[in-house]
Amino acid sequence: MDTSQKKILIVGASMGGLRAAEQLRSAGWDGAIEVIGDEIHPPYNRPPLSKEILTDEAMDTAAALGKLAFRLKRSMADVSITTGNGAVAADLAAGTVTLADGSEKAYDGLVVATGIRPRRLDIPDAAGGRHVVRTIEDSLALRAKLVPGARVAVIGAGFIGCEVAATAIQNGCSVTLIEGGKGPMHRPLGATVAAAFRKRLQDRGITCLEGAHAAGFEVASSEGQQLAAVLLHDGRRIEADVVIEAIGSIPNTEWLAGNGLDLTDGVLTDQHLRVIGAENVVAVGDIARYPDPRWAAEARRVEHWATPGDTAKTAARSLLSQLAGGQAPEPCRALPNFWSDQFGLRITGMGAPALAEDHRVLEGDLADIDAGVAVGYYAGQRLVGFLSAGLSAKRVLELRAELEAAPVPA
Numbered sequence: 184m185d186t187s188q189k190k191i192l193i194v195g196a197s198m199g200g201l202r203a204a205e206q207l208r209s210a211g212w213d214g215a216i217e218v219i220g221d222e223i224h225p226p227y228n229r230p231p232l233s234k235e236i237l238t239d240e241a242m243d244t245a246a247a248l249g250k251l252a253f254r255l256k257r258s259m260a261d262v263s264i265t266t267g268n269g270a271v272a273a274d275l276a277a278g279t280v281t282l283a284d285g286s287e288k289a290y291d292g293l294v295v296a297t298g299i300r301p302r303r304l305d306i307p308d309a310a311g312g313r314h315v316v317r318t319i320e321d322s323l324a325l326r327a328k329l330v331p332g333a334r335v336a337v338i339g340a341g342f343i344g345c346e347v348a349a350t351a352i353q354n355g356c357s358v359t360l361i362e363g364g365k366g367p368m369h370r371p372l373g374a375t376v377a378a379a380f381r382k383r384l385q386d387r388g389i390t391c392l393e394g395a396h397a398a399g400f401e402v403a404s405s406e407g408q409q410l411a412a413v414l415l416h417d418g419r420r421i422e423a424d425v426v427i428e429a430i431g432s433i434p435n436t437e438w439l440a441g442n443g444l445d446l447t448d449g450v451l452t453d454q455h456l457r458v459i460g461a462e463n464v465v466a467v468g469d470i471a472r473y474p475d476p477r478w479a480a481e482a483r484r485v486e487h488w489a490t491p492g493d494t495a496k497t498a499a500r501s502l503l504s505q506l507a508g509g510q511a512p513e514p515c516r517a518l519p520n521f522w523s524d525q526f527g528l529r530i531t532g533m534g535a536p537a538l539a540e541d542h543r544v545l546e547g548d549l550a551d552i553d554a555g556v557a558v559g560y561y562a563g564q565r566l567v568g569f570l571s572a573g574l575s576a577k578r579v580l581e582l583r584a585e586l587e588a589a590p591v592p593a
């Protein structure tokens with residue numbers, strides 16, 4: 184195929200967009216690649232936003248970018264990256280995307296890499312005290328508030344909520360974790376493991392409120408938006424100067440509306456990351472909802488750092504084979520995996536623990552997580568995931584190899 188006059192447009196200039204461009208080049212695409220992003224920054228790494236960026240008083244935008252911006256590979260030299268001008272609409276039948284400034288981009292192939300944004304509580308008031316953590320700006324605005332003595336309420340006890348709670352108390356704040364569900368990281372890890380992590384957070388001074396939901400905010404003065412307290416559904420009042428809403432995410436799909444795609448939760452693709460219902464369009468990263476043949480389960484999104492790279496490998500090859508009218512490559516079979524750092528402990532998860540019906544402690548004791556634990560997750564007799572904490576990198580790799588080798592039902 185003569186690609187010299189053809190163009191692939193990548194919408195989303197973060198990790199997924201960057202990895203897609205790299206993979207297109209490494210798969211042999213020598214036509215034009217244009218990456219479009221709505222943030223004003225070049226692509227940067229997000230995990231430190233809920234960890235070290237929140238601890239450094241001297242941190243500003245330039246310093247944060249210095250730490251977080253991805254170094255561009257040599258193969259990216261002629262890839263155009265436009266920031267601060269996101270996509271607002273697309274006509275996939277015509278092969279065009281409209282940007283915020285009104286300009287239109289035509290493409291031969293399209294990569295959807297617009298990720299997710301934090302879900303917000305549907306409660307008015309106290310805008311001045313309410314925070315989320317997704318961007319450099321979010322993290323720097325929050326860091327300025329996480330000062331010694333600040334009363335912090337974290338709403339939502341997923342990984343990001345737990346990380347921010349741990350960081351805030353280490354900064355000298357008092358911290359209440361309003362869990363919402365059945366315990367820290369309960370949804371992916373299950374009740375027993377969640378209870379052990381709750382105890383670990385409590386032992387370090389965090390007040391954990393099980394099954395509590397925020398129902399309102401009290402402001403400090405009638406005209407002000409300064410926060411005074413979080414009001415819980417059961418009438419309790421939690422005094423707070425700062426609130427972090429960590430209650431999940433919303434995929435950034437609005438710009439794709441009107442094209443007949445399944446945008447129920449992200450962008451539905453087949454197992455080759457090809458967007459279902461469109462020609463020459465693939466999706467990567469947090470926004471892609473794809474079926475993993477390993478689990479023989481429904482398509483799902485995987486919001487982990489490894490996902491943009493893993494999905495980009497398959498998506499780039501799928502797109503190029505579609506453009507050339509060839510066969511689809513192998514399905515994406517990368518093992519989902521994530522890590523979280525809390526109070527100096529590295530927690531890693533792999534596989535699909537959320538699909539398990541049962542879990543068993545295989546190594547160590549949940550009463551002493553810091554001494555090292557491994558938990559196996561099972562759907563019936565089948566091993567579907569591992570959680571480890573405090574284990575050596577070598578041991579984590581061994582667990583990973585064991586899970587990779589676990590039999591897949593026919």
Ligand SMILES: Cc1cc2nc3c(=O)[nH]c(=O)nc-3n(C[C@H](O)[C@H](O)[C@H](O)COP(=O)(O)OP(=O)(O)OC[C@H]3O[C@@H](n4cnc5c(N)ncnc54)[C@H](O)[C@@H]3O)c2cc1C
Pocket residue numbers: 194195196197198199200219220221222228229230231232233268269270271296297298299300316317318343435438467468469470485486487488489490491520521522523524
């Ligand atoms: C605070 C934080 C901590 C994390 N920590 C960990 C961790 O410890 N371990 C782990 O495994 N994972 C972690 N993650 C998850 C990991 O960072 C994500 O999975 C990864 O960033 C996903 O990359 P992405 O490119 O798919 O999506 P995103 O990073 O969301 O990038 C999407 C980009 O597209 C842009 N965009 C949106 N709409 C448009 C539009 N219409 N036009 C153009 N651009 C648009 C967005 O602004 C953004 O720049 C963390 C995430 C966060 C936010």
